Amino acid sequence: MAKKKRTIQEQSIDPAAQQMLIRAEELGISTAFTRADDLAPCNIGSAGMCCKICSMGPCRLTKDGQTGICGATIDTIQARNLIRAISGGAAAHSDHGRGMALTLKATANGEAEGYIIRDVAKLRTLASCYDIPIEGRSPEEIADELADLYIAQFGQQTGVIAPIRRAPEKRKKLWAEQGVLPRGIDREIVEALHRTHIGDDQDAEHIMQHAIRAALGDGWGGSLIATDISDILFGTPAPILGEANLGVLKDDMVNVVVHGHEPTLSEMIVAASQTPEIIEYAKAAGAKGVQLSGICCTANEILMRQGIPAAGNFLQQELSIMTGAVEAMVVDVQCIMQALVSLAENFHTNIITTSEKVKLKGATHIEFDEHKAMTIAKRILKEAIDNYKNRGETQIPDSRTDLVPGFSHE
Ligand code: SF4
Known part of the structure; x- marks a missing residue:
C-alpha cells in the first residue's frame, strides 16, 4: 500500500532540493523522494523478522512466540539479519581499505601513475607505531613495508589485527574481556556469513557478540587503514574554505x-x-x-x-x-x-x-x-x-x- 504523498516542503527543507523536486514533478520524472512515497516499507522486513536463509523459507514471522520452519526464533532471525547487514557494510568499507593498501604498495614501487607520498610525517608516525624501522630509509621503502603490513591484516587468521594497538588501553581491555578483538578483517566477515548459514549459530547474543567483532575489524581495521593511507597519499586534511x-x-x-x-x-x-x-x-x-x-x-x-x-x-x-x-x-x-x-x-x-x-x-x-x-x-x-x-x-x-x-x- 502506498504511503501518504508528502508535499515538496515535507520532502526537503533545502530550497535547492525543493526547486529540483518541482522541476522533476513538472517533467514527470520520479526521484527517490517520490518513490519513497510510492513504496510502503514492509513491516516484517523493517523489524528484521523475515528469514530467507534457507530454501524452506522465506519465513515471515508476525507475532511473539512464532518460529520459522526450522524453529528459529524471532530474536535469532533478527540477529542473523542484523549481522548480515553489518557484514555487508564492513565488507564494503574494508574492501576500500584493501584497495588503498594495494595503491600504497604500487606507489611505493613507482607503479602508480600520478600518485606520490604527500604526508611523509604521517607515514613515519604510523610506521613507528607498527615497529617498522624509519631511520635512514626513504619514504618509499617505509611505505612498501607499511603497505605489506596493512595488506596482511585482511588475510590474517589468528591473533589480533595490528591497528587495534592504536585504541585506548581501557577500550582494548574491555574488548579482550568481551572476546571481540578481531583476528583478521576478512576472517570476521566470512565467519559472520558462516554463523548465519542455516543450522549454525542460533543464540542471538552469541551472534551479536560476533557482529561486534566483525564491526571492529572494519572500524579499527579496514576503515582505519583506508583513512591512514588517504592521509599519506593525499595529505592529512587541514581547515580549508x-x-x-x-x-x-x-x-x-x-x-x-x-x-x-x-x-x-x-x-x-x-x-x-x-x-x-x-x-x-x-x-x-x-x-x-x-x-x-x-x-x-x-x-x-x-x-x-x-x-x-x-x-x-x-x-x-x-x-x-x-x-x-x-x-x-x-x-x-x-x-x-x-x-x-x-x-x-x-x-x-x-x-x-x-x-x-x-x-x-x-x-x-x-x-x-x-x-x-x-x-x-x-x-x-x-x-x-x-x-x-x-x-x-x-x-x-x-x-x-x-x-x-x-x-x-x-
Ligand atoms: S533458516 Fe529457518 S527461519 Fe530461515 S528460512 Fe530456513 S526454515 Fe525459515
Whole structure:
C-alpha cells in the first residue's frame, strides 16, 4: 500500500532540493523522494523478522512466540539479519581499505601513475607505531613495508589485527574481556556469513557478540587503514574554505560530478582537471573550464583535502542531474542509485562507472586502474567535455553555503 504523498516542503527543507523536486514533478520524472512515497516499507522486513536463509523459507514471522520452519526464533532471525547487514557494510568499507593498501604498495614501487607520498610525517608516525624501522630509509621503502603490513591484516587468521594497538588501553581491555578483538578483517566477515548459514549459530547474543567483532575489524581495521593511507597519499586534511549545495554547478563550465567513495580516482580527476591539456580542451569546446564537484562521501574526500565544492549528499545525486548542467557523473563504489541511468536519459548527462566491482546497466564504463590513473582521469574528463555541446536547458539553483571542512583527527 502506498504511503501518504508528502508535499515538496515535507520532502526537503533545502530550497535547492525543493526547486529540483518541482522541476522533476513538472517533467514527470520520479526521484527517490517520490518513490519513497510510492513504496510502503514492509513491516516484517523493517523489524528484521523475515528469514530467507534457507530454501524452506522465506519465513515471515508476525507475532511473539512464532518460529520459522526450522524453529528459529524471532530474536535469532533478527540477529542473523542484523549481522548480515553489518557484514555487508564492513565488507564494503574494508574492501576500500584493501584497495588503498594495494595503491600504497604500487606507489611505493613507482607503479602508480600520478600518485606520490604527500604526508611523509604521517607515514613515519604510523610506521613507528607498527615497529617498522624509519631511520635512514626513504619514504618509499617505509611505505612498501607499511603497505605489506596493512595488506596482511585482511588475510590474517589468528591473533589480533595490528591497528587495534592504536585504541585506548581501557577500550582494548574491555574488548579482550568481551572476546571481540578481531583476528583478521576478512576472517570476521566470512565467519559472520558462516554463523548465519542455516543450522549454525542460533543464540542471538552469541551472534551479536560476533557482529561486534566483525564491526571492529572494519572500524579499527579496514576503515582505519583506508583513512591512514588517504592521509599519506593525499595529505592529512587541514581547515580549508569550501562551498556546498547544487549552486556550486556552473552554467559556463563543463560540470563533472564525482560520486562514490574512492579518493584514488577522485583525487586524480582533481589533478587532471587542473592540467593545461584539460583546461585547453575544455576551452576549445566552448566552456570556460571544468567545474568539479562531489556527491556523497567522495564529495567529503575532495572537499576536505582539496577544497573542491560539494554538490550535495546521497539524496542530491539525482537532483544534480535534474539541473541539466552535468556533463558527466563519475561513480565508483557505494551509494550509487541504479535510478541514475534512466534519469540521465532525460538529460545529456553521461553516467560513467569506473570500478571493476560496479557496473550500471546502460552506463558508460571506463575502468579505473591506479597504474594508469592520470591517463584514465584525463580520458574521463575528455568524455565529459565532449558532451558539453549536447547540453540543453539548464536550471541551477542559486543556492550554496560556505563552510570550513578539514578538521582531521590528527
Ligand atoms: S533458516 Fe529457518 S527461519 Fe530461515 S528460512 Fe530456513 S526454515 Fe525459515
